[in-house]
Amino acid sequence: MRRAYFKNNWVAGLMVAPQLIIVFTFFYFPTSQALYWAFTLEQPWGGGNTWVGFDNFRTILEDPYYWSSIWVSVVYAVGSTVLAVGMALTLAIFADRQLAGYKLYKVGMIWPYAIAAPAVGLAFRFIFTPGAGIMMFVNQLFPHLWNPVDDGNQAMAMVIVAGAWKQVAYNFIFFLAGLQSIPRSLIEAGAMDGARVLRRMRDIQLPLLAPTFFFVLVINITDSFTDSFGIVDTMTAGGPSRATNLMVYKIFNDGFQGLDYSGAAAQSIILMLLVIALTFVQFRYIERKVHYT
Amino acid sequence: MADIQVHQVRKSYGKTEVVHGVDLAVATGEFIVILGPSGCGKSTLLRMIAGLESVTAGEISIAGRVVNDLEPHERGCAMVFQNYALYPHMTVAENIGYALKVAGLPKADRLAKVASVAASVGLTEFLDRRPGQLSGGQRQRVAMARAIIREPAVFLFDEPLSNLDAKLRVQMRHEIRRIHNQIKATSVFVTHDQAEGMTLADRLVVMNKGVIEQIGTPEDIYHHPASVYVAGFIGSPAMNFLSGQISAQHHAVILANDARIDIPAALAAQHDGALTQIGLRPEALTLVPAGQGQITATFDFAEETGPAKLYHFRFEDLTISVLSPEKHDLQHGQPMAIKAQPDAVHLFTAETGKRLTAHDVARERVPA
Numbered sequence: 001m002r003r004a005y006f007k008n009n010w011v012a013g014l015m016v017a018p019q020l021i022i023v024f025t026f027f028y029f030p031t032s033q034a035l036y037w038a039f040t041l042e043q044p045w046g047g048g049n050t051w052v053g054f055d056n057f058r059t060i061l062e063d064p065y066y067w068s069s070i071w072v073s074v075v076y077a078v079g080s081t082v083l084a085v086g087m088a089l090t091l092a093i094f095a096d097r098q099l100a101g102y103k104l105y106k107v108g109m110i111w112p113y114a115i116a117a118p119a120v121g122l123a124f125r126f127i128f129t130p131g132a133g134i135m136m137f138v139n140q141l142f143p144h145l146w147n148p149v150d151d152g153n154q155a156m157a158m159v160i161v162a163g164a165w166k167q168v169a170y171n172f173i174f175f176l177a178g179l180q181s182i183p184r185s186l187i188e189a190g191a192m193d194g195a196r197v198l199r200r201m202r203d204i205q206l207p208l209l210a211p212t213f214f215f216v217l218v219i220n221i222t223d224s225f226t227d228s229f230g231i232v233d234t235m236t237a238g239g240p241s242r243a244t245n246l247m248v249y250k251i252f253n254d255g256f257q258g259l260d261y262s263g264a265a266a267q268s269i270i271l272m273l274l275v276i277a278l279t280f281v282q283f284r285y286i287e288r289k290v291h292y293t
Numbered sequence: 294m295a296d297i298q299v300h301q302v303r304k305s306y307g308k309t310e311v312v313h314g315v316d317l318a319v320a321t322g323e324f325i326v327i328l329g330p331s332g333c334g335k336s337t338l339l340r341m342i343a344g345l346e347s348v349t350a351g352e353i354s355i356a357g358r359v360v361n362d363l364e365p366h367e368r369g370c371a372m373v374f375q376n377y378a379l380y381p382h383m384t385v386a387e388n389i390g391y392a393l394k395v396a397g398l399p400k401a402d403r404l405a406k407v408a409s410v411a412a413s414v415g416l417t418e419f420l421d422r423r424p425g426q427l428s429g430g431q432r433q434r435v436a437m438a439r440a441i442i443r444e445p446a447v448f449l450f451d452e453p454l455s456n457l458d459a460k461l462r463v464q465m466r467h468e469i470r471r472i473h474n475q476i477k478a479t480s481v482f483v484t485h486d487q488a489e490g491m492t493l494a495d496r497l498v499v500m501n502k503g504v505i506e507q508i509g510t511p512e513d514i515y516h517h518p519a520s521v522y523v524a525g526f527i528g529s530p531a532m533n534f535l536s537g538q539i540s541a542q543h544h545a546v547i548l549a550n551d552a553r554i555d556i557p558a559a560l561a562a563q564h565d566g567a568l569t570q571i572g573l574r575p576e577a578l579t580l581v582p583a584g585q586g587q588i589t590a591t592f593d594f595a596e597e598t599g600p601a602k603l604y605h606f607r608f609e610d611l612t613i614s615v616l617s618p619e620k621h622d623l624q625h626g627q628p629m630a631i632k633a634q635p636d637a638v639h640l641f642t643a644e645t646g647k648r649l650t651a652h653d654v655a656r657e658r659v660p661a
Contacts, residue, residue, distance in 0.1 A: 185378035188345050193392035193439070194366035203391070207382045 031272070037265030056266040065242060066250070066267070073247045076160060077224040083164035084220055085213075088171030093201065095172075096179040106176065113169035117230025124162035125235050148236070152243025155236045159244050162231050163224060171216050178212030179205060218282050225275050247271050295356030295369060295446035295479055296321045297342060302351035304337050312337055313503040314351065324473050324480045328490035328526070329500035335483045336451055338500070342481060343372050343449050355447060371440035372449040376456065377432045379424040379439075386411070386420040389438045410442045414468075430461045437469070441476065448473070450482040454489060466492060487527055491515070499523050521646035524572045524639055530603055533573045533613045536643065541565035546640070549609050552588045555635045560649065568643035575603060575616035577637035586630025588613070592623040606631065 040049035148154040190200040238245035255264025297319040304312040312334040340346040344365035507519040518524035537546040544561040545553040590606035640649040
């Protein structure tokens, strides 16, 4: 890797300034504001905030709706990550076989990632609507089978599919790059040793893909907690009966719809801590198992 | 134990043909070295035998069985790769035993066999390490052990020593030969290093641009190269080439400046007037007192090789090098007489570069 060295500190400072300003403006400043909100309560008709300590957190954690929101978020995180990682891995393994036209396919695969989440949500809302298209046909065959507006599990499944669909593209690129960085001769050595395609995949390719797998896992889980707002908002708005009321959506709902800034700020602090803790655990306990040399 | 028959084998990638109809017969237990520059198709040929590349046309059979459409592991071959291709996430023991594990051998048998093979190549202390923790030579041994443990009928080597330093390369060369003498598997070894080829091979196959130039024992190929290409490729320091015309009257090749190099009379008689490339090995040339030589050339510079010294001369616009164990104190630009041993003169046709021999010509003349 090429490195640049600067004799003047201020030149170096100038170079990193744009990035620092962005990080401060859009991360540290809002976070500090959220911290301030989380530990204070705004007076009913304005006029300054009162320090309330952990009262906001206590209120949230005593609220059964909040716990249900955590549970729903975990279901969504596990569901969408498993689906997105599994699908992407399968597709990447096929693309890695370099069948005819795989380059075109590779380019096509990345596009969904470029689509904004609300657009994905809207598209899948049309696909899964019970009143038209393929789901109407299904409902005709099995009356009353599909109605996500009514059935919380179905709504959750629908949100998971949409979220995973968007993430598959991103994962696919990483898996494909990971697979292609495995030296061809290792696969050939496996073939000489008598291992067939599936055996080679299990014994050689997948273990060597572990670092990529780990990276993708961290990104997916983090993303599913923080980046799912657009999809939920357009598809279910958290319903039915809070069945898809993910933590990030509940923050928006309580804060901007219910105008409970302090409660929402406390929730966002909890969400942030949760994501930090998850990432820490993954790096601490999983990462060390995936590197060999 | 198995012999290998390669019959009219061709390989194309798209419209580009890289191997142009190769015939090769390897006897059971024989050690064959395929020698050639990079891109000559030698690795492709080896990989076709291994089953890692499809055969575009022709037929390959191992132990009397056509293997064109068999999977690599069904052919009974083991292969040592250029970069060793060790599984980085497995220990040395797991690397060596992987083929047995795939074959479903019980764990106890497998471990016993791994231990004995590892001992035979001196890896016993390293069984629990990962390849990343080994030196180049040790990795090479693991790759060998991984191939040996399968007790293959055919052993394939794809430039296995090219990543090692010079000293280790010689050492591993000896080890490979020792192992071959022990297990007697039919072996095909691909390399671009002529020293490896000359020392390891029972028979040497010299390839160039997708065709076999010559097959023979190392000795045969050194003393009777079939073409200018082989003559120039084999032998270090490389052979000198000069152009001239054969004269039956002088039973010699007449070079520029009326220099003459004596050749056998029969050969001269059969090829009178033919334009020829004459090949002279540096070690077959001697420096002689003025007037006794065949070529007079001006001294350029000398290289010390240890047991002998390599003297470089200019003759017309060509370079002639002479390997001489004797000490000569020469000045740059000094003219010097050079003499060739008559029995070590190689003649090739100027047009095709094929070797000229009395025998061949005699056969050609029969119908006439």
